[in-house]
Amino acid sequence: MYAYIIRRLLMLVPVLFGVSVVIFFTLRIIPGDVAQTILGTDATKESLAQLRKDFGLDRPVIEQYITWMSGVLMGDFGESMTTGREVLPDILNRFKITFELTILSAILSWIIAIPLGVIAGIKRNTKTDFTVRIVSLLGVSIPNFALATVLILILALTFSYSPPVGYVGFFEDPIRNLQIMLLPSIVLGTAMAGAVMRMTRSSILEILRQDFIRTIRAKGAKERLVIFNHALRNAMIPILTIIGMQIGVLLGGTVIIEQIFSLPGLGQLVLTSINQRDFTVIQGAILFIAFVFVLVNLLVDILYSYLDPRITYK
């Protein structure tokens, strides 16, 4: 088990190296010039050249990569080209917010999706089942940004309510923080819930048909035990896979939702820096997102073996 985890963690090295190469060189191929973006149309050629020189953009690309990479290996992700802020602390600061948003929407989606999915699976082809299926289909099909914009407008127009502006951390002011996070969590949670609900339902259906369930029922076990201790637990593997993927994606920043709700998360950071061609920030953020994604997937793999002892890693 430990050996497996260590092996997986070691695999991070080639993955991150690959990501760093791809992102670094792609950024230098795409059109756009950070100096011109920063200085705008007023700048003289001299000012532009000076700024490019300050950022080291006048040196050979390979040399730029080596300079950057050796910094990263020492834990120094460099400074933002536009704001001059250090990149790594900025990323971690933003990640806190994205992390909170992800966890809140995930919890929200589980609370709704798993029980409803189980019920729909048990009461297959009844009215309840159909209702749940329609609701989940809606959850999956309504685009995030549409739901978000409609929610904002309806709340503002009918209840004169809009979430407080200006993000505050959870530990500074929990109530205000939750007020700010509630709407975006609902929006993201709804979309996540739809997929999880559908997966729970089909997974439960499949498990309930299996021999071991019949055996357990034949032993006279209570239905509640059959469902929660045996069926659901076995049905969790595919559900977990989907949840893992969803969380991985969300942790990479939910660009649109963060933008609509003015949350200063990782997604906003990436978007702003791409628009400004702030290379150091984009590179750092993408590397970080890849790191988190791999880690979340590893976590899911380990959870598999917890839920299904037959799965072992050597």
Added chain:
Amino acid sequence: MFKRKGFLVSLLILLGILLAACTSEGENDNSDSQNEGADDQEAAEDVEQVLKIANDQEPAGLDPHKTPAHSSVRIYSQVYSGLVTFDENMEVVPDLAEEWNQPDDSTYVFTLREGVQFHNGNEVTAEDVKYSFERILDEETASHIASYFSNVESIEVVGDYEVQFNLSNPDATFLSNLTNASAAIVDQEVVEENGDLQQVAVGTGPFKFEEWVADNRVNLVKNEDYFIEGQPKLDEVIYYTMKEESARLSAIRTGEVDLTTLTAQSADLISNEEEIDVKDYQSLEYSYVGFNVNSEPLDDPKVRQALSLATDRQAITDIVWNGDAVVSGPVAPSMGDWSIDVESHELYQNDIEQAKALLEEAGYADGFDITITTASTYDDMVDTAQLLQQQWEEIGVSAEIKQIEWGEYIDTWSNTSADVLIGRNGSGTDPDRALNYFFHTDGSANVWGFTNSEYDSLVEEGKVTVDQGERQEIYNEAQNLLLDLSPNLFLVSPMKYVAVRDSVVDFVPYPHDGEDIVEVSKQ
């Protein structure tokens, strides 16, 4: 048994790694966060004099000498002062300089107010003025406004409060260039302490910089020692970064913010709300079609004139701007007497027959194919491109629209890699900027490859002509010449909109300053 334990341990380790990121960082800015909490509480208790502004973009930095982004300017212009400024009629009036005189046409001597302090307590002297402008002109600074002051030959400190600018030649634009928010007087000590001024702001303006929380907000507080008695009236100004129009709209509706800029469409949506005033003003901007005048067939002035005649500018006003724009030449109409009446100009008459005749003369009787490039980021530019596509079709010009993302757009603009580019220009506060800088052969923003010796000598003369009447005549001639040669098609100058809650008193936006808040208070 081991397996399960092993699982739990590894789970904890992994969770630990994942969380380490957040928590370790959390500790770092804990003190910061507590401050934030305190500020917010303060704000809540003292609602009256705190103005909350929705900023549609994150500031790109706060260094006035290095950052032209509007999201930054609107903030640092409250923190810094310049030597002179504009009054509401766009007349140059004293700011840090009490008065000035001109021993000769190319020399300016400014007398500073005495006893003015930077927000850190240092006194403003002539040395600071000299330092600030030398910093702007220093190539290492890579300042965006270095080009405005390129004819400053030397700056001399005459006395503690007296500073002299020696120009290489007479320059009628010098004073109005000094009103630019980026021509701010900064404190050498602060620059040296911090390397640059992107993250700190210590000026002499009505508000002091307090805090900038990335992608979230910037707080300014009242400068109690501001050199103009009785100003500002507000205790605090908070700029919240809210990039989404719908979020700004709902926040102004519910009173979460007091002031926000809006598009014409949104302004229309909330114009009936009781608690909100929508203020509009004519901007100094105009939209244009830029031509690469060195590429066929646009290298022929007749082709460009034909396209001008085929363009229905009124339709652009009506459809793209909801009717709230005025037809514009190279100098926006809000510049008053400086701009000429373009509507009577021959090429603004939308005459399809004449356009076709011109095309035929140029050898394109059957029209031609062309690509219109526009920024996908701005709806108005995309809409303009679509309208032009339809309008030009009438003279046989078949256009394809290419939308590109903002970073690529800037690149395309500076390299002239598009034959036809839709854009918006700020025409500045002096006609020199609109005419010299965009269209002189050596103009730093003349990316179009346009060159005409008659035009060049006109705008060169305009720049050194100090007599206003004479200068106006020169610029009238230059504008007409520019319209005739049509290196760009100048389209319309849109209105701008600011929505304010009715609790905000005495807010008046001007074309040259859409956010003058020193006189503003809340009730």
